[in-house]
Amino acid sequence: MGAAVDHVTAMGMSGGSAEGNDKSQGQRFSCKSKLTALVVDNGGVCRAIQTALLRSYGVDTEAVETGEAAVELIASGATFSLIIIEMLLPFMNGPETAKQIRAMGSQSKILGITAFFDERDQQEFLAAGADDFIEKPLSPEIVIPIIRELDN
Amino acid sequence: MDRNHLKRQVDLMKRSLFDQGYLDEQFIQLEELQDDDNPNFVEEIVTLFFNDSARLLQNIEQALVSVPIDFARLDNYMHQFKGSSSSIGAKRVKNECTRFKEYCTAGNAEGCFRTFVQVKQEHAILRTKLETYFQAYISFMCVFVLVIFALTYICLLFCLYLFSWQDKLDHLGLQEVKLDDYMDEGGSLIIDLYYKYDKAHMIE
Numbered sequence: 037m038g039a040a041v042d043h044v045t046a047m048g049m050s051g052g053s054a055e056g057n058d059k060s061q062g063q064r065f066s067c068k069s070k071l072t073a074l075v076v077d078n079g080g081v082c083r084a085i086q087t088a089l090l091r092s093y094g095v096d097t098e099a100v101e102t103g104e105a106a107v108e109l110i111a112s113g114a115t116f117s118l119i120i121i122e123m124l125l126p127f128m129n130g131p132e133t134a135k136q137i138r139a140m141g142s143q144s145k146i147l148g149i150t151a152f153f154d155e156r157d158q159q160e161f162l163a164a165g166a167d168d169f170i171e172k173p174l175s176p177e178i179v180i181p182i183i184r185e186l187d188n
Numbered sequence: 189m190d191r192n193h194l195k196r197q198v199d200l201m202k203r204s205l206f207d208q209g210y211l212d213e214q215f216i217q218l219e220e221l222q223d224d225d226n227p228n229f230v231e232e233i234v235t236l237f238f239n240d241s242a243r244l245l246q247n248i249e250q251a252l253v254s255v256p257i258d259f260a261r262l263d264n265y266m267h268q269f270k271g272s273s274s275s276i277g278a279k280r281v282k283n284e285c286t287r288f289k290e291y292c293t294a295g296n297a298e299g300c301f302r303t304f305v306q307v308k309q310e311h312a313i314l315r316t317k318l319e320t321y322f323q324a325y326i327s328f329m330c331v332f333v334l335v336i337f338a339l340t341y342i343c344l345l346f347c348l349y350l351f352s353w354q355d356k357l358d359h360l361g362l363q364e365v366k367l368d369d370y371m372d373e374g375g376s377l378i379i380d381l382y383y384k385y386d387k388a389h390m391i392e
Contacts, residue, residue, distance in 0.1 A: 081237045081272035088221045088229065124267050151271035152289055173214045173275040 038058045065180055066094035069188050072115070076097040076133060077149075078120040086120060086174045093183055102126060103133030110137055116144045117186045120174065121166070123150035123157050131157075131164035138165035145186060149174060194328040201321045210314055215277030238315055239275050242279055244269045245308060252301060261311060262300065263292050269307075280310045 073095045077083045090097040095118070100106050100113045103125045110116075113159035119137065123130040134146050148169040158169040170178055205211045214231075222229040248265045251258055270285035284307040291299030 050302045077271075079272050079275075081233060081238055082275050084233060084236065085218065085221075085275045086227065089217070092221055114391050122271070124264060151274065152286070171274075172271050173217075173277075175214070175217060 050134055064092065065183075067183050069187050071095045071117040071183065071186055073097040073118040073120065074106060074109065074114075074116040075120050075143075076101075076103060076125065076130075077120075078102065078125055079122070082122070082172065082174075089158045089174060089176070089179060090118075093179065096182065103128035103130065103136070106133055107136045107140075108183045110140055115142070118147065118182060119144045119147055120147045121161075123148060123161065131166070134161060134164040145182065147182070191328065191331045194324065194331055198321070198324050198328050201324055203319075205317060205321065209279050210317060212277045212279040214275065218276060231269060233276060234318055234322070237272055237278075241269060241311060245311065248304060252297075252304060257297050257300075259292055259295055266292060278311075278314055279358070281307065281314055301317050 071094070073090045075083055075086045075097060077086065077089070077099070078101050083101070086101045087097045098109070098114075098116075100109060103121070104120070104127065106121070107128075119134075119142075121130045121133050125133065128136075128152075130148055134148065137144070137146065146166040146168075148158070148166040149172055150157055150169070151172050153169075153171040161169045206215075218230045218233055226232075234260055244265050248262060248269070251262045251265065266285055266288055270282060270289070273281040273285055284303060288300060288303040288307055
């Protein structure tokens with residue numbers, strides 16, 4: 037199975053080219069360095085898709101359901117190049133999770149993600165230490181520039 | 189039903205889902221994630237979506253009939269539902285979720301009720317269409333796999349037949365005929381071997 041369409045080419049935020057992205061040439065973009073990621077989302081579908089997407093680009097990815105689990109994981113010594121945190125998590129929400137992760141000294145790139153984009157949520161997330169805030173779905177156009185940046 | 193006909197049917201169904209706005213490009217991203225390591229990824233994710241969303245829709249329905257309506261809770265449920273809908277590319281469902289959110293934010297119960305009917309309707313339609321699509325796809329894949337097996341089996345029989353000639357020639361004490369010598373000659377291979385065997389038999 038596979039759509040008879042070209043692989044979506046990502047235009048990086050800097051407008052860079054997306055060489056190596058064209059699946060029709062038999063090559064899929066993959067990170068050069070050993071990158072790791074953590075997905076924090078209480079929705080099973082979103083967790084599964086985001087994890088699969090990151091892994092498809094060679095990023096070693098783990099997923100947890102709650103902010104508490106994410107904080108616990110990082111407190112135990114795990115480090116991640118990228119952490120993607122859903123805005124509305126049960127108990128400890130996304131911005132609070134980001135705040136606690138930053139308070140532990142984590143230098144990871146933190147991406148806040150949400151189903152409904154809201155400027156107040158964006159401000160809250162960025163103030164908590166997130167580097168960016170986007171609306172779902174997580175797509176190659178968003179992921180590839182981030183991976184390139186972390187790779188360099 | 190032949191393979192090509194099935195493939196055309198599957199392709200037409202998928203195109204129709206996109207043309208009618210039921211799915212968007214995010215569904216293509218899911219297909220891109222399907223490979224040999226995850227051969228059923230799309231179907232698994234879609235199944236997970238419909239299992240999860242059934243629960244969420246039930247929660248929303250209960251929240252809508254509670255007195256007073258807890259709009260914050262409704263908002264939370266719809267947030268999760270919209271997140272997963274957009275992640276699988278369920279375009280129409282996602283759009284109805286956005287309309288619901290607007291009424292929910294405004295505290296408009298009647299608006300929430302009305303749009304929730306639309307949400308459930310679009311969800312049910314998409315479920316039916318995707319079930320039909322996956323059934324057709326599975327049928328096509330079954331036929332495809334059977335054809336591959338049949339071709340492999342035929343090739344194996346052909347190879348066994350060729351190597352059995354080598355044994356017969358050796359048994360007659362003929363000058364060893366190396367099959368490799370004839371490999372490039374393709375179809376003439378069988379005719380040459382038969383000729384040598386028959387000649388040797390006549391000599392005996």
